[in-house]
Amino acid sequence: MGRQDSIKRTQPRFEDGYFVPSVPVPDPRNSEDYKWYDGFMTIPKIVNNPLESFNHSQYKDPISQFKIFAGQFTVINDPRAIKHCFVDNRDNYTFSTVRQRVLRAILGDGLITAEGEKWRHARHAMSPMFTPRNVTAFAAMMKSTTEREMSKLLKVGEITKMSSSMSALTYLVLSDTLFSGDIDRDKHQVLADVSTALTYVGRLDPLDLLNAPAWLPRLTRLRGLKSVANLRAMIGQVIKKRKAEKQVGLGAPDDFMNRLLEVGDEETRAFTDVEIEDHLLSFIGAGHETTARALSWLFYLLSQDTKSRDRFEVEVDALDTENIPPETWGDYLPFAMACFEETMRLFPPAPMIAREAIDGDAIGDIITPAGSILFLNTWLLHRHHTLWEAPDAFRPDRFMGDARNDIDRFQYLPFGVGARVCIGQRFAMQEAAILMALLAKKYRFDYAANEVPWPKMRITVQAENGMPMTVMRRSK
Numbered sequence: 001m002g003r004q005d006s007i008k009r010t011q012p013r014f015e016d017g018y019f020v021p022s023v024p025v026p027d028p029r030n031s032e033d034y035k036w037y038d039g040f041m042t043i044p045k046i047v048n049n050p051l052e053s054f055n056h057s058q059y060k061d062p063i064s065q066f067k068i069f070a071g072q073f074t075v076i077n078d079p080r081a082i083k084h085c086f087v088d089n090r091d092n093y094t095f096s097t098v099r100q101r102v103l104r105a106i107l108g109d110g111l112i113t114a115e116g117e118k119w120r121h122a123r124h125a126m127s128p129m130f131t132p133r134n135v136t137a138f139a140a141m142m143k144s145t146t147e148r149e150m151s152k153l154l155k156v157g158e159i160t161k162m163s164s165s166m167s168a169l170t171y172l173v174l175s176d177t178l179f180s181g182d183i184d185r186d187k188h189q190v191l192a193d194v195s196t197a198l199t200y201v202g203r204l205d206p207l208d209l210l211n212a213p214a215w216l217p218r219l220t221r222l223r224g225l226k227s228v229a230n231l232r233a234m235i236g237q238v239i240k241k242r243k244a245e246k247q248v249g250l251g252a253p254d255d256f257m258n259r260l261l262e263v264g265d266e267e268t269r270a271f272t273d274v275e276i277e278d279h280l281l282s283f284i285g286a287g288h289e290t291t292a293r294a295l296s297w298l299f300y301l302l303s304q305d306t307k308s309r310d311r312f313e314v315e316v317d318a319l320d321t322e323n324i325p326p327e328t329w330g331d332y333l334p335f336a337m338a339c340f341e342e343t344m345r346l347f348p349p350a351p352m353i354a355r356e357a358i359d360g361d362a363i364g365d366i367i368t369p370a371g372s373i374l375f376l377n378t379w380l381l382h383r384h385h386t387l388w389e390a391p392d393a394f395r396p397d398r399f400m401g402d403a404r405n406d407i408d409r410f411q412y413l414p415f416g417v418g419a420r421v422c423i424g425q426r427f428a429m430q431e432a433a434i435l436m437a438l439l440a441k442k443y444r445f446d447y448a449a450n451e452v453p454w455p456k457m458r459i460t461v462q463a464e465n466g467m468p469m470t471v472m473r474r475s476k
């Protein structure tokens with residue numbers, strides 16, 4: 001019996017003409033019915049795939065609470081509660097100890113993990129690099145990298161693992177736009193290291209959940225740490241090279257990397273070398289896999305819902321990609337953008353947004369004790385039965401025209417919310433528009449496996465089988 005046979009999952013199907021992909025069947029009990037040992041029994045599922053650990057009430061209740069030993073957890077799916085915890089009373093919620101333990105082992109004090117003054121300083125220094133004007137300046141490069149690389153990555157008539165092809169493509173876009181190509185000298189090795197690091201280091205270890213001390217080695221992570229060391233060595237060399245070039249007066253490219261090296265004036269202190277290394281690793285970690293995951297799920301959903309795929313293709317075919325500036329393509333592709341947003345609703349690339357309460361707090365009549373963990377899990381939020389009609393169905397029209405205005409600001413949060421909202425949001429949406437247009441004009445992808453692509457959450461939500469798809473040519 002294969003692993004998939006032992007998991008309870010819904011059948012992929014059409015309902016009222018809309019495609020409904022296969023997902024884990026939630027535990028039928030309510031959170032209140034859990035006995036003390038149930039939390040413990042859930043640990044293997046949380047470690048292997050948190051998406052299989054949810055229960056039925058978590059898709060229905062605005063807030064649910066449960067305990068694992070002494071740990072208290074609160075899952076919030078109510079837009080007002082989210083606003084309370086992430087905006088109005090956000091100073092009371094810090095990153096959870098478990099999250100920080102997992103991520104800091106890799107990223108040190110990079111933008112994703114830094115807190116307090118270190119984070120404020122970095123975010124303040126980097127925000128101007130992601131203003132609309134600066135992001136639109138990357139569009140031409142996003143286009144040329146995709147045009148250069150797509151036919152190398154996608155072979156017509158062959159089956160490709162979309163997860164790796166899309167990761168490679170978005171990595172190269174990130175490398176060209178933010179680092180002027182300096183982080184892909186040894187492309188295959190770097191891509192393998194990034195993938196291994198994200199797979200193994202992003203894994204929760206049972207010892208984390210049991211709050212074991214940091215010095216106890218997490219065996220699940222050892223393989224990943226070697227790859228992290230390789231990436232750090234590569235980044236260290238690039239920093240050295242850039243500094244040396246500057247010393248001898250060689251003109252350096254005006255990219256993100258150089259801007260980080262140049263931070264520092266009377267108001268803002270310069271970054272240390274270690275900080276720059278941590279930040280660069282953070283951007284490599286956060287800046288491509290998420291977009292790649294969304295694109296792979298998108299092409300899977302379109303391959304099943306061929307009516308939407310036809311509409312999508314008509315729209316991209318009508319776009320004159322030779323003459324219209326790429327930074328505006330999103331405006332010409334309302335349906336494609338709606339498909340992308342709907343994909344991130346069903347398969348949020350980074351679904352686990354966790355915080356820890358510093359002091360006790362009251363969210364309405366629910367109490368979050370000091371030290372307890374708060375989960376904003378966008379997988380649950382985006383499929384919540386009280387917030388969405390036909391929550392499990394792929395219906396891009398929810399994001400079209402006036403229907404988009406009915407979605408509450410705190411109900412759809414693929415990029416997070418509050419002070420730590422994704423700094424790369426605009427970059428990602430622009431990149432998605434450009435990649436979707438170029439890929440769908442040239443290729444069509446058909447899902448090429450018998451089993452369903454099983455959603456598995458590590459840091460991102462990925463297809464367990466790597467999403468095999470047959471590549472077909474649409475145009476030269």
Ligand code: HEM
Pocket residue numbers: 111112113123282283286287288290291294348349350352353354413414415416417419420421422423424425427428
């Ligand atoms: C579809 C693509 C993306 C998704 C769904 C996504 C999602 C997220 C989410 C949910 C967070 C907040 C995490 C939290 O509050 O705990 C976040 C933060 C972050 N993202 Fe993204 N992201 C995407 C693309 C990008 C890109 C392209 C970049 C860089 C170019 C990027 C860089 C970052 C960084 C550096 C942070 C940390 C920000 C901070 O804490 O100040 N992301 N992202």
